[in-house]
Amino acid sequence: MAGLATTFGSGAMTNSIEEIGRADVILVIGSNTTEAHPQVARRIFSALDRGSRLIVIDPRRTALARRADIHLQHRPGTDIPLLNCLMRLILDDNLHDDVFIEHRTENFNELRDMLYRLDPTEKAAVANVPPAQLKKAAELYGRANKAVICYCLGITQHICGTDNVQTIANLAMLTGNVEKEDTGVDPLRGQNNVQGACDMGALPGVFPGYQAVSNEAVRAEFSGAWGRDLPAEPGLTILDMTHGGGKTVKGMFIMGENPLLSDPTLEKVRNTLENLEFLAVSDIFPTETAELAHVVFPAASFAEKTGTFTNSERRVQMVRRAIEPIGECRTDSDIICALARRLGYEMNYESSAEIMEEIALLTPVYGGMYHDRLESSWGLQWPCFNRSHPGTVFLHKYNFARGRGCFVPAAHQMPGEQPDEEYPFLLMTGRVYHHYHTGAMTRAGNILNRESPEALLEINPVDAESLTLASGEMLNLATRRGTIKIRALISEQVAPGMLYTSFHFTEAPINLLTNAASDPKAKCPEYKICAAQLEKIN
Amino acid sequence: MAEILTTCVYCGCGCGLYLRVENGRVTGSSPSRNHPVSQGNLCVKGWHIHEFIHSPRRLTRPLIRRKDKLVEVDWDEALDFTAESLARLKEKSGPDSIGLLSSAKCSNEENFLLQKFSRAVLGTNNIDHCARL
Numbered sequence: 211m212a213g214l215a216t217t218f219g220s221g222a223m224t225n226s227i228e229e230i231g232r233a234d235v236i237l238v239i240g241s242n243t244t245e246a247h248p249q250v251a252r253r254i255f256s257a258l259d260r261g262s263r264l265i266v267i268d269p270r271r272t273a274l275a276r277r278a279d280i281h282l283q284h285r286p287g288t289d290i291p292l293l294n295c296l297m298r299l300i301l302d303d304n305l306h307d308d309v310f311i312e313h314r315t316e317n318f319n320e321l322r323d324m325l326y327r328l329d330p331t332e333k334a335a336v337a338n339v340p341p342a343q344l345k346k347a348a349e350l351y352g353r354a355n356k357a358v359i360c361y362c363l364g365i366t367q368h369i370c371g372t373d374n375v376q377t378i379a380n381l382a383m384l385t386g387n388v389e390k391e392d393t394g395v396d397p398l399r400g401q402n403n404v405q406g407a408c409d410m411g412a413l414p415g416v417f418p419g420y421q422a423v424s425n426e427a428v429r430a431e432f433s434g435a436w437g438r439d440l441p442a443e444p445g446l447t448i449l450d451m452t453h454g455g456g457k458t459v460k461g462m463f464i465m466g467e468n469p470l471l472s473d474p475t476l477e478k479v480r481n482t483l484e485n486l487e488f489l490a491v492s493d494i495f496p497t498e499t500a501e502l503a504h505v506v507f508p509a510a511s512f513a514e515k516t517g518t519f520t521n522s523e524r525r526v527q528m529v530r531r532a533i534e535p536i537g538e539c540r541t542d543s544d545i546i547c548a549l550a551r552r553l554g555y556e557m558n559y560e561s562s563a564e565i566m567e568e569i570a571l572l573t574p575v576y577g578g579m580y581h582d583r584l585e586s587s588w589g590l591q592w593p594c595f596n597r598s599h600p601g602t603v604f605l606h607k608y609n610f611a612r613g614r615g616c617f618v619p620a621a622h623q624m625p626g627e628q629p630d631e632e633y634p635f636l637l638m639t640g641r642v643y644h645h646y647h648t649g650a651m652t653r654a655g656n657i658l659n660r661e662s663p664e665a666l667l668e669i670n671p672v673d674a675e676s677l678t679l680a681s682g683e684m685l686n687l688a689t690r691r692g693t694i695k696i697r698a699l700i701s702e703q704v705a706p707g708m709l710y711t712s713f714h715f716t717e718a719p720i721n722l723l724t725n726a727a728s729d730p731k732a733k734c735p736e737y738k739i740c741a742a743q744l745e746k747i748n
Numbered sequence: 749m750a751e752i753l754t755t756c757v758y759c760g761c762g763c764g765l766y767l768r769v770e771n772g773r774v775t776g777s778s779p780s781r782n783h784p785v786s787q788g789n790l791c792v793k794g795w796h797i798h799e800f801i802h803s804p805r806r807l808t809r810p811l812i813r814r815k816d817k818l819v820e821v822d823w824d825e826a827l828d829f830t831a832e833s834l835a836r837l838k839e840k841s842g843p844d845s846i847g848l849l850s851s852a853k854c855s856n857e858e859n860f861l862l863q864k865f866s867r868a869v870l871g872t873n874n875i876d877h878c879a880r881l
Contacts, residue, residue: 227761227785248791249761364822399760401852403859404879409857411852418860423873436868441843443874459847459874461837463830465862466851467878488833495805505830506818508807512757512798513767513774517855521762521785529855532752532767532774536801537808538823542858545827546865552831555869557861565857588764588784620798644792646758657801658792659840748770 213366213375213732214395215420217383219612222405224394224605225358226523226591228686231257232392235354239267239289239362239378240738243274245643247522249399250360253259263354265347267292268364268709269638270668270703280347283705286338286638286739287368287625293377294620295333296348297384298325305352306384314615315383321617336622357387362398363640367737371729373620383615389606400520401647405748406520409576409592410569414445419573435572447733453726456485465542466509470498471648471716474724475691476737492545495650499714507545510535515543518584519564520592524602526579527589625739626727629707633689633741635673637709639720640738649714665718666699668710669744674700679746686745687711692722695747709742756792757853761785765794773796791797834870843871850877 215221230236231253244251251274258264258277266278267289284292300306301322308679311318334341351357359382363644365374372597378387379395386394399405411418421428426441433440451459452469455478473479483489483502492507500506516537520526535541543562549558559565563581570579575593583597584590590601605611629636644662645652652658667687669679679685681700686693687709696711696718704710713720725740751766764783768776777797781788810826811818837845840865850869859877866875 246752247759247761249763249785249789252789260771402757402762403854403856404760404852406856407850407852407859407877408879410856411863412859412875414873436864438868440867441871441873443873444846448849448876450879451750451874460841460845461834462847462849464849466854467813467849469849472878488837490830494807496807504813505826506807507826508809508813513801517857519762520856522760525762527755527762530752532769533772539808542854543861545859548827549831550865550869552827553835553869557811565860569856569860646793654803654805655796657796657799682773696782725796728869
């Protein structure tokens with residue numbers, strides 16, 4: 211999100227999901243949309259039915275890629291040279307939007323100079339994409355009346371994730387495909403309330419509403435509301451904590467997360483959690499992380515509490531209690547308030563609606579979000595500044611949140627790790643349709659487990675043949691960080707030399723293998739690329 | 749039987765769905781026809797969302813580690829022990845010796861409270877969640 215915040219002034223999907231279905235050209239990059247965001251994929255398919263055109267940029271031949279007018283199956287980690295090349299071709303064909311660039315943006319000259327210096331043929335070779343295909347894609351996107359770009363973790367989970375995002379934003383601004391209805395740049399958020407958790411300031415550097423903790427006036431306001439002096443230095447990020455070996459932080463409270471399956475280089479996470487002087491976990495299931503805790507709180511699930519989630523299109527909507535908490539479970543709100551009171555801080559709320567009132571008072575973009583309004587509607591999209599504000603369907607109408615959109619040119623960076631003689635394969639990780647994140651919830655269900663009972667490693671038929679491998683055989687999959695056993699699935703979804711699997715399965719904990727090299731600005735680890743080797747188990 | 753309109757927890761789409769409740773148990777789910785995102789559709793995860801709620805694997809009582817084993821205790825004991833441990837760490841090593849992970853699966857209200865707890869009660873900005881993961 212750091213990327214969009216720098217260029218546009220706000221880090222969120224600029225469109226509503228509905229708008230995607232009305233675009234003329236849809237460019238999807240780094241998103242396996244049909245499996246990870248089925249409702250977005252549905253909008254893309256209905257746009258295709260109306261005659262819209264689809265460009266997919268993805269190292270895998272996904273279900274969506276098979277439906278695309280153009281599929282650029284590039285080498286993982288070469289998004290920047292590929293997109294820069296597209297922009298150069300757009301400039302050469304004079305398909306850029308001069309008026310938009312002149313009136314709505316700044317720093318264009320720096321981007322233009324960089325683009326004129328690069329050699330499109332060389333960049334196409336780096337990305338391993340046929341130049342003719344690139345030219346077709348540039349023309350399609352460049353000539354579009356209304357174009358939308360959707361991206362997901364295939365873009366952000368790289369060592370250069372922030373630069374990737376800014377390069378996507380450059381492409382949209384170059385052609386004036388943002389600030390207008392049915393055009394925009396849309397990061398599809400992976401988890402149901404990841405947008406809300408960010409909005410609410412569950413981040414080390416910002417209060418709710420992305421207000422910096424280092425800003426004295428902001429701090430004074432929160433300090434006044436909460437009656438305590440507040441720390442000014444930004445805190446530690448998740449990997450600083452979970453890879454700290456118990457030295458960066460000595461005690462942790464983990465609410466509803468399972469870093470011991472989700473974080474990269476799991477050996478480091480285990481070492482850290484085992485070395486903590488104190489670990490408390492609140493969760494609905496006994497997760498891998500909870501097994502190491504000193505205290506475990508049984509939390510209520512979404513069906514047992516009332517509150518709000520914010521979806522990918524910034525829509526804040528109600529979650530309603532359907533049943534009483536099972537067993538002795540309590541909501542996380544109750545647990546936090548009870549702990550606060552024991553630590554001498556009065557935290558008392560009659561209901562989640564009352565918590566939302568405090569959020570509205572302290573968070574300008576949530577200023578009009580009250581439960582009574584959300585109850586009587588399908589939710590409201592932020593920014594929604596006050597009780598009479600209708601919410602915002604698409605961002606940056608007439609003006610970017612930061613004033614002018616800023617072009618930030620970026621150059622290719624080598625991934626943190628590359629295949630070599632010893633580790634000849636390139637391993638990518640992601641999700642499958644039937645499961646969600648670390649699988650704590652989806653794997654508890656019979657049907658979902660029946661459909662997708664175990665982790666599968668996708669491997670191209672060419673590579674399978676050279677290893678004399680049949681589908682369903684077991685393999686040892688190794689990287690510099692560890693080895694796991696996993697079943698092979700021979701599939702043309704991956705190109706020769708590439709492997710793909712998911713991170714949902716504790717029996718094949720892929721994050722034992724992944725590389726913790728991360729983007730310096732967003733601190734997002736490079737889950738999408740690491741070098742691996744394979745060995746058949748006889 | 750009752751049907752409760754709520755929001756799906758499986759991805760950033762945020763589909764509107766009804767949970768069917770019979771005798772205090774959630775027994776099924778179905779899409780909302782008029783919801784702006786789902787429009788009468790759910791993916792396979794949404795259709796089966798009720799399955800995990802009553803899973804026998806759910807945690808139902810607070811646990812405390814004693815001699816390398818997690819044993820069931822009552823709420824007061826678990827909360828007292830946690831509050832004392834956090835207070836002791838803060839006293840001994842300072843507020844920044846404590847780190848908190850919030851959750852992209854929890855509600856806005858819960859995320860708001862946990863960062864308030866971190867900043868106002870404990871006095872540290874060491875709070876994050878797995879947006880990056």
